[in-house]
Amino acid sequence: MPQASVAMNTRRVNATTSIIDIQGDVSAFAEQVLMSAYNEASTPTTRTIILNFSGLEYMNSSGIGLIVTLLIRVNRQKQRLLAFGLSEHYHHIFELTRLNDAIKIYDSESAALAAA
């Protein structure tokens, strides 16, 4: 399988909130990178995971599928998944795939953190 062109940086903001900064391409090949980032972000006290999409350069339908499976995993841990940094294009993709029904989208990191 081809290599993913993506980097994910995890930031633990406090005991209950972590941010995953996504830089690059989100496709099926990003699965391992995304799940590793989530494992790093999630601690026993984590209640909110925030995805930072401001570095997103490409996402296909398999990438959207990855976000769905991450959402299920997050919910099973009784955590919430929030997002910010989506461009107009990716905002439309979230609306089209109806991911915005389940993942709250914020305009900025500070707004997402305030809601966390």
Next chain:
Amino acid sequence: MTTSPIPTNGQPDEQPRDAAFWSGQVSGLKVSNVPSGALNLNVDGKLVNGPLQGFGQMWQKTYRITLNGASLSAKEVIRVWKEHFPEFWPAGNRFFGPLTGIAPGEVALLNLSMPGGIALSTGVLVLYADEESFTLMTPQGHVFAGWITFSAYEENNSIVVQTQVLMRASDPMYEVGLRFGGHTQENRFWQHTLQSLAAHVQGDTAIPVRMELICVDPRLQWSQAKNIWHNAAMRTAMYKVTAPLRWIQGRKH
């Protein structure tokens, strides 16, 4: 930090590379091409439903076939698949594609045969299509809420061709149907499709299909039980049962 190589050509102000590959459609669907013989029910005006809007357990089903020594590239396999998509389906199931072919935002009609001889008229939206993959998303009333991604990639001098379904049964009736034979029928459906594609591009009809079936979420979403209002199987059955009444009304006018 978790990392893989980052592309160097991305510029923040550029339109994303995937922009042309996604459907622009968000509101109700509209079938643009209804060929003669096709039953056009349960599509026009319907919204698409992702796996989050379904009722049943969430499944990720992956079906893969490896073409060894294939003369075509992965992109060529996808081109062939798009061009001949309906031809690879099992008998009794019809895919009436748009005149323009499989392209983002197009809507196709489906006339399916369900277990027990039940006919079902529904459709799909082409959610995403590029040179290496394409994805169909289901509307309200379809058996499942979710999407199916068809893709191909090169691996160890072979071409891996894949169908991946991410789905929940749309409503309680479909969930029962899937648990009692529906999942098995669907597995056979995609196995047949991949083997037909392999036979078309390589002439080999006996390549085994590898299946990976993962229950991503075993819970039912009772808040989505109301989806049964749109159930295309029940609506198609109702349409067929009332056909004589429509025929009589037509003769009176």
